Amino acid sequence: xxxxxxxxxxVERIPGRVPGEKWVGRPVPVDTTTRFxxxxxxxxxxxxxxxxxxxxxxxxxxxxxxxEACLASGLFEIAQHTHEHYPLKTVVEETxxxxxxKGLDFARIEEQIARPxxxxxxxxxxxxxxxxxxxxxxxxxxxxxxILEIIARYGMVYxxxxxxxxxxxxxxxxxxxxFFYERQGFPEILEFPVQGWIDAQWRHDNGWDKQAxxxxxxxxxxxxxxxxxxxxxHLQHDWTSLLCDPDLxxxxxxxxxxxERFETRTYFDYYKETLAKKPS
Numbered sequence: 001x002x003x004x005x006x007x008x009x010x011v012e013r014i015p016g017r018v019p020g021e022k023w024v025g026r027p028v029p030v031d032t033t034t035r036f037x038x039x040x041x042x043x044x045x046x047x048x049x050x051x052x053x054x055x056x057x058x059x060x061x062x063x064x065x066x067x068e069a070c071l072a073s074g075l076f077e078i079a080q081h082t083h084e085h086y087p088l089k090t091v092v093e094e095t096x097x098x099x100x101x102k103g104l105d106f107a108r109i110e111e112q113i114a115r116p117x118x119x120x121x122x123x124x125x126x127x128x129x130x131x132x133x134x135x136x137x138x139x140x141x142x143x144x145x146x147i148l149e150i151i152a153r154y155g156m157v158y159x160x161x162x163x164x165x166x167x168x169x170x171x172x173x174x175x176x177x178x179f180f181y182e183r184q185g186f187p188e189i190l191e192f193p194v195q196g197w198i199d200a201q202w203r204h205d206n207g208w209d210k211q212a213x214x215x216x217x218x219x220x221x222x223x224x225x226x227x228x229x230x231x232x233x234h235l236q237h238d239w240t241s242l243l244c245d246p247d248l249x250x251x252x253x254x255x256x257x258x259x260e261r262f263e264t265r266t267y268f269d270y271y272k273e274t275l276a277k278k279p280s
Contacts, residue, residue, distance in 0.1 A: 001229030006192065006270050007051040007255075008160060010081050010132060011036065011238040014058060018085045019239055023097075023204065028239050035246070037066035042257035043248050044075045047255045051076055052167055054132040054160070057083035057116030064123050071124065072175040077266035079130040079156075080116035088147055089137045094167040096205065101135060110150050117154045129157055129268045132235075136163025136198070142192045145184040152186055158271045160233060163194035171197045176270035178231050178274060190271050192233040196221055199236045208243055211250045218254050226261035231270065242280070 012018050013032040021027065023104050024200065029035070037053075044051060057069065069156070070076040082088070090103035111130065113217050120126040131151060135147055140162030151159060165172050176193040180186075203214060225232060258264075265273070 001227065003226050003230045003232060003262050003265050004227055004270060005234060005258050006191075006267050007049070007236070007243070007264070008132060008267060009036075009040065009051060009053050009238060011053055011055045011059070012081055012085050012134070013239045014056065014085060014114040018056075019200070019237075020273050024208070024239075024243070026208070026243075027241065032134070032239045032242055033063055034066060036242055036248075037063055037070060039248050040078075040241075040251075040278055041069055041073050043252045043255065045073055047252060047259055049075070049255050049259050049264045050269070051268045052130070054081040054130075055120075056081045056085050057112075057119050058085075060116065060119040061123055067124055069125070077129075077268050078120060078124065078126050079132070079267065080113075080120065080128050081132050082112040082134055083115040083273050084112060086112060087135050087137075088133050088161075089141075089144065091135050091137065091164070091168055093169050096167075096169045096201070097264045106146065109147060113147075113150050114154055117156075120125065127155065129155070129271070131156055132160040136194055136235075138164045138166060138168050140193065142180065142181070142184065142191075145181075145186070145244065148181055148184055148186045148189060152189060157188055157275075158192060158267055159190040160235070160267070162191055163198060163235065170201050171195070174225060174228075174232075175231065177238045178233075178270075180278070190274060192231070192267060192270075194233050194235045196232075196279060199240045202248050203240060203243075211245060215250055215253055219257055222258050222261050232262065233267075
């Protein structure tokens with residue numbers, strides 16, 4: 001059975017803070033988000049593949065024109081990546097970079113989730129249906145029904161928050177597939193686990209300039225999982241995509257290769273199909 005690829009771009013560049021320049025080890029252009037949103041429309045039109053943009057709320061108004069062009073193409077869904085890209089849960093990596101990130105105080109979480117919904121509606125007329133959490137977490141939001149309650153209250157029906165393994169690192173096993181938060185009391189919220197390596201961490205650990213090697217890794221995943229009948233929630237960033245690849249040539253090569261073997265959907269379209277198959 002043919003597998004499905006749901007592509008999500010985390011558009012999160014906040015100069016001076018995201019990404020941390022020391023972590024990247026080189027400057028990241030201030031105009032990264034503008035250039036990425038402008039170029040990614042051309043790339044997706046060329047390959048005719050849909051995708052979801054997960055936008056930090058703090059950048060929505062400033063990039064209204066670019067986001068309008070994404071919507072006008074008919075290929076993009078726009079969802080959110082919180083307002084200012086703070087972790088919703090604490091991250092304690094036990095291997096790899098061994099990063100420690102303290103989760104946001106609960107009193108601040110609702111604002112971080114609510115504001116992008118308001119801004120997407122006001123500036124683009126978009127009803128936000130999904131959220132991807134900064135940094136992702138082990139088990140996603142399975143242990144945070146308090147956060148799920150906020151997400152549900154603001155009308156969102158899917159999350160992409162489960163991207164780390166039990167060591168709070170990467171990669172996440174491919175057998176961890178989308179699931180509804182039934183046990184937590186939110187049976188209509190679907191979690192999209194981010195299998196394999198997220199692009200930023202693979203490239204940080206293996207080398208930012210190793211574009212050919214990263215593409216080879218992605219192609220290997222395509223070849224391995226194309227006929228398993230699974231869902232691959234692919235995570236890619238605005239700044240990582242442009243770093244060493246200003247024309248998004250390597251991104252286009254991946255999309256061309258994957259689209260031959262996988263079905264492709266936006267996250268919300270996949271959600272609707274999955275909900276329709278769910279027993280009453």
